[in-house]
Amino acid sequence: MAIVRMTRVTKCVLQYHGRKEELAPVFDYFKSCANEAIRIGVEKSLTSRYKLHCHLYHKLRSDSNFHNKYVFGALECAASKLKLYKRTIRKKPSAKIPYISRNHLILNNESYKIEGDTIRIPTEAGKYLFIKLTRYVLETIRDAKLGNLVLTDDKLIISYSLTVTEQKVSRFIGMDRNLDNVTTCDTQGRCNVHDLSEASRIINTYDRVKSRFRSNDARIKKKIFQKYGKLQKNRVHNILHCTSKKIVFQNSGIIMEDLKGIRKLYRKGNGQGKKYRRKMNSWSFYELQRQVEYKARWLGLPVEYVRAEGTSSKCAVCGSRLVPEEHRKMFCPTCKSIVDRDVNAAHNILLRGTRVVPDGVACEAVMTEPGRKEPVICRVDAAKSGVGIYLPIT
Numbered sequence: 001m002a003i004v005r006m007t008r009v010t011k012c013v014l015q016y017h018g019r020k021e022e023l024a025p026v027f028d029y030f031k032s033c034a035n036e037a038i039r040i041g042v043e044k045s046l047t048s049r050y051k052l053h054c055h056l057y058h059k060l061r062s063d064s065n066f067h068n069k070y071v072f073g074a075l076e077c078a079a080s081k082l083k084l085y086k087r088t089i090r091k092k093p094s095a096k097i098p099y100i101s102r103n104h105l106i107l108n109n110e111s112y113k114i115e116g117d118t119i120r121i122p123t124e125a126g127k128y129l130f131i132k133l134t135r136y137v138l139e140t141i142r143d144a145k146l147g148n149l150v151l152t153d154d155k156l157i158i159s160y161s162l163t164v165t166e167q168k169v170s171r172f173i174g175m176d177r178n179l180d181n182v183t184t185c186d187t188q189g190r191c192n193v194h195d196l197s198e199a200s201r202i203i204n205t206y207d208r209v210k211s212r213f214r215s216n217d218a219r220i221k222k223k224i225f226q227k228y229g230k231l232q233k234n235r236v237h238n239i240l241h242c243t244s245k246k247i248v249f250q251n252s253g254i255i256m257e258d259l260k261g262i263r264k265l266y267r268k269g270n271g272q273g274k275k276y277r278r279k280m281n282s283w284s285f286y287e288l289q290r291q292v293e294y295k296a297r298w299l300g301l302p303v304e305y306v307r308a309e310g311t312s313s314k315c316a317v318c319g320s321r322l323v324p325e326e327h328r329k330m331f332c333p334t335c336k337s338i339v340d341r342d343v344n345a346a347h348n349i350l351l352r353g354t355r356v357v358p359d360g361v362a363c364e365a366v367m368t369e370p371g372r373k374e375p376v377i378c379r380v381d382a383a384k385s386g387v388g389i390y391l392p393i394t
């Protein structure tokens with residue numbers, strides 16, 4: 001009997017609201033509650049979310065200073081800050097105790113209510129604030145299960161989730177992320193290069209603009225830089241959204257390399273130039289991964305991660321070390337062929353994530369053992385022969 005895997009997937013929808021003055025006391029109230037939770041959390045060294053809820057939920061709820069509907073959200077907020085704090089003090093013991101100063105409010109799905117086309121948000125005991133939802137938001141969340149609500153100075157964000165059945169796919173895509181492009185290679189041997197050089201150009205331009213800024217006033221500098229940061233983010237994310245949509249809509253399982261910890265390679269003191277480090281550290285590889293993953297999961301497509309070491313330096317056919325050539329080309333001394341660096345890497349990722357089950361004649365002998373003249377069949381390159389079936393490694 002086939003196992004049907006069900007997963008719960010979450011997305012968010014946002015709308016802008018024009019309420020400012022009415023919300024100021026609400027935000028202050030929420031911040032004081034969250035900061036109190038952080039204070040007690042640090043004092044009693046409660047860092048995990050579970051412990052924080054166990055120790056403080058009933059205590060803060062019974063405290064008349066705090067609105068009981070805000071306690072859950074405040075603890076969630078405090079837990080995330082404390083988690084970050086725990087990680088920071090390991091490296092820097094003199095780090096400041098976190099403090100929440102940003103205006104926002106988190107409510108769980110039991111604390112707010114949607115009645116018709118308006119959302120009811122509790123402000124004080126027995127008092128509510130009503131915000132009209134747009135048609136788009138109502139349409140989006142109609143059949144979904146509602147999650148937390150986040151309210152900021154100008155935005156209202158509702159998270160919603162669905163249970164999806166994981167699709168049985170016969171095709172997989174290996175995805176290699178680079179600074180200027182994303183290369184995909186699928187199990188039928190088709191390769192696609194999605195250009196991302198426009199994103200790099202935008203980041204460079206904003207960097208140049210910011211570097212020419214001359215003012216000694218830190219407050220003005222902060223404001224202006226925030227503005228440019230927002231513009232840059234919007235423009236880059238738009239390009240990434242277009243690319244991730246194209247990748248996901250091929251309706252195949254997705255295999256990506258696990259790039260966790262890559263920033264460690266470009267730290268100060270690693271012997272690299274400032275400009276190079278800046279370029280590599282502004283590479284938004286994670287944002288693309290996040291977008292591809294949530295979009296794929298929403299459609300019930302499987303997403304797998306493989307180890308990243310050696311994907312671009314080893315030959316996808318024979319596994320020997322490649323020699324770099326000009327224009328992102330690589331030469332394989334064993335196969336005596338020149339391959340494209342990105343296509344080879346995408347192919348390697350695909351092979352790592354899939355287990356090749358040869359279903360026909362082994363048509364490609366792919367490895368020569370040292371000391372033997374005859375090549376030995378070690379692996380069958382089914383993507384090239386077209387006779388293999390790809391199965392994901394589980």
Ligand SMILES: [Zn+2]
Pocket residue numbers: 315316317318319320332333334335336
């Ligand atoms: Zn080779």
